[in-house]
Amino acid sequence: MSRYDPATTEPKWQDAWDKAGTFLARRDPAKPKYYVLEMFPYPSGRIHMGHVRNYTMGDVVARYKRSCGFSVLHPMGWDAFGMPAENAAMEKGANPRDWTYQNIADMKQQMKPLGFSLDWSREFATCDPEYYGQQQALFIDMLKAGLITRKAAVVNWDPVDMTVLANEQVIDGKGWRSNAEVERKELTQWFFRISDFADELLTALDGLKDWPEKVRLMQSNWIGKSRGLEIDFALTAPTAGPEGTIDSVPCYSTRPDTLHGASFIAISFDHPLAKALEVSNPEMAAFNADCRRMGTTEEALETAEKRGFETGLTARHPTEDRELPVWIGNFVLMDYGTGAVFGCPAHDQRDLDFARKYNLPVRNAFHMPSASEEVGAEALVPPKTEPVIYVNQPAGVTQATSQEAIDRTIDWFEENGLGRGQTRFRLRDWGLSRQRYWGCPIPVVHCDACGVVPEKKENLPVELPLDVSFDKPGNPLDRHPTWRDCACPACGKLAKRETDTMDTFVDSSWYYARFTAPRATTPTVAEDVDYWMNVDQYIGGIEHAILHLLYSRFFARAMQITGHLPKAAIEPFNALFTQGMVTHEIYTTRDERGRAVYHLPEEVEIVERAGNRRAYLRAEVDDLPENMPNFDRDDARNVLDLVGTRVDIIPSAKMSKSKKNVVDPVSIVESFGADTARWFVMSDSPPERDVEWTASGAEAAYKFLGRAWRLAAEVDARGPGDAAHDADLMKAMHRTIAEVTAGIEGFAFNKAVAALYAFANAVQRTDASAGAKRQAMLTMAQLMSPMTPHLAEEIWHMLGGTGLVADAPWPKADPTMLVEDSVTLPIQFNGRRRSEITVPKDMPREEVEKRALADDAVVRALEGRAPKKVIVVPGRIVNVVV
RNA sequence: GCCCGAGUGGCGGAAUGGUAGACGCAGCGGAUUCAAAAUCCGCCGCCGCAAGGCAUGUCGGUUCGAAUCCGACCUCGGGCACCA
16 A cells, blocks of 8 residues: 555554454443443434534543543434424424434444444444333332422423423514414423432532543532522511411511612512412503513523512511512512512612612612712622621611621521521423423333332333324324323322423433443443443533533432442442533525525635635536636636626635535545544544634645655655664654643643654654654554544554554653753743743853843843842743833 | 633633743745645734834733733623423
8 A cells, every 4th residue: 555545544444353252341340440431412314514523522531541441331222202202203204213213323323444443342322212111110219219209390381282382482582383372381291309408418519639620610500509598578567368368578688788679679570479360460460460461581581671560568678677579570480589579770780770769768888988879780798708887777777798698698587587597499390291202211100099009120122112192292102192191100090101201301310320231231330340330531512511511410319219229339420521512613605684694614725815815606616617718717707706696705604504614424424434534533623622614724634644654654664764863863752752741641742742743743754763653653543543543553564563552562752862962941031031041951050141141132131230120030031120 | 680610922822920822723935746635844912113112801909920810890601490
């Protein structure tokens, strides 16, 4: 073979690995284990560059750890339940099961050529009855352990399609298909009691040292521990409610220090008081009904215009002789706190906007020490650590930081029996019921005599029926008579199966544990989870920073309580890495009505001249030679400006089908090979940031791999060389080993790649002996092998390496080869670089200073003045200050 | 709206308190070639003939020294509990 030829070599080495069983994970008590996991994909049917990047990162770590002597577990599976399968069923009449398994087969076929070091023998899909049956067993154990409860929750209800909508199916408050105004509807639902673990999930975050700080912060804020005060505001006129007379409104506040500034009470439209009053007040009922049409997301609530309805009731201020009007506010939710708040406009922007709108009074509870201005358009909300001057503070605080004042206020109210200090969490219980077909059936039965009864474990899995139709909206399980009707597991009488299925987040909350024993007839097996758990390195998108990761952490605890995981695995992911997206430019033209029309990258011709990039529709460019006999592609821009259609280039955006800025990994692998795709996604951009896919970047990656191949093939071509240069090459080699190792260990793959580029330049330019070059290229192959495993095997084999490079131990940098004898120091004059000197590494500070002051540029700059100060930082810099 | 990030040449980025722009792309010049592709060598932040000046989203601060630390702002991205 005389050239780099990935099309033939890549399948060859993949076969070699398969035959040798190189990547099968084995429990090997003689070796330390390492578990690498990438967030498993949803089987959409097509892999995209984001997948390639995600799995390449995991593969680099897996292959590297393997070389370092670890017994590695690197599995792959499919997050296979979810709405797209049902949508496909509705749109194309496909069966969700067939559609999903076909997609899995397609995606696996696209993924295999990339050469990932995966143990495919452990593959499973969450829609396999073998998997979800064990999930049902977990559910039953958790139900019996008191980790699951049932209660009412609000869902998006489409009154036309008579179905529950996901948040993404609600567009501008309307159902995506019916276009009907969506309503809030209460349903009884199953919940995981995750809020019982709020404090534990919060404090345990401190132990997750190898998680990104930002993810821990996001989770911490999400859990939202707060200390506040619950105070009763007595109604001046008690009102008859559904469950007796309501004579006060309890309000929870994290800012009880500002009670003097309270100027109104706002209650939720679902508050018992609101429900009691609306019966006799049609106008209020209409307002409340309107509120109940709002979306269920926090975002919808927070961004909606703040509106209120005055109830006419008043409540007494608990410590001052005045009354506050009671309003219904669309921004107060019954699920939070007590469903009622006191409004303090001066120190809360939302309350201030509300007060200005409805002409409610605004009074300062405190001022800044420097000024005592009344609040205008903006609420006064200084950091809680800044001292402020209080006015008529209930606990008698005059000057203090807000934090101190809050603590003292809570104490004072408790001492005087006027309120209750409380710790609350923002985290709510995890509603897991979904009114959908394509999910894991909730294994319970509703019996008229026995109530809610869990299915017997021997009857698991409760399998989804296959004879379903999606011609009508709603959940087909709900109208499937033979599936729905069943025997009560307790009394044996005719009963009804639960027709709700589980949230797909449940599926992904324990798959990491299942990979340790994917075929077991129990959810997990002790000796396997003992050996393999935890996941040592977890890799996935930042979009999962909160929900998926928090739910998984909860599940690990629940599985420990129910005996499915050891105590040591209570935090399932030792280290977490969140990678960025793969982006691409978007190409648009406008149609006759001015709307954007998107074009695929391959439909666009980019013409680049003098630093300007312009794009044209390729079809027109291809037509040109016929139209113009003297067509010169170099001069295409000028010609195209006259006859071509200009295409606008919109810089990097997340790849999406609708914007047509997608690059298909399959076509990249076909034209350049898997190693090029892998090398490209690892180079240039740091892995936590987004990477922009560019055609020229992919070509550059391909060219470099060809160059590396040639350097190896031509080790002897330039003659025996000169052994006098060997030491320099070996120094460069050891420096490269150190840099690549540090790059992989520190998830800075782009820096590892840069070091390999530099090393290739060094090998190319050296006059060292052929033997030294051979050694350099063998090491180069090893260092490249995690990123470009096929090429590495090829070079290794070509240069006579023993066995597979995948089995060779990772090279170690010799520390004595990394030290330099002399060092070049920049010399600054008043902080600006003027010159530099090269001195022996260990030169004493005084001598360095003397040399620096004797430097021509320094003498010139001093103009005869004496330096005021000379700063010498050994090994780094000299700064002369006058 | 709230929470969390990110902003450095024409482009991707490097430098985490000490020479801003490593390495790569694009571009420019040269070698090789009948020619082209490929390959190889060199140049390459901006202004300036030069000396020098200006430059890390914007404005201010700390420091002998700031891309890096602090404060305010701007823009873009992620999440907001039924998308996965």
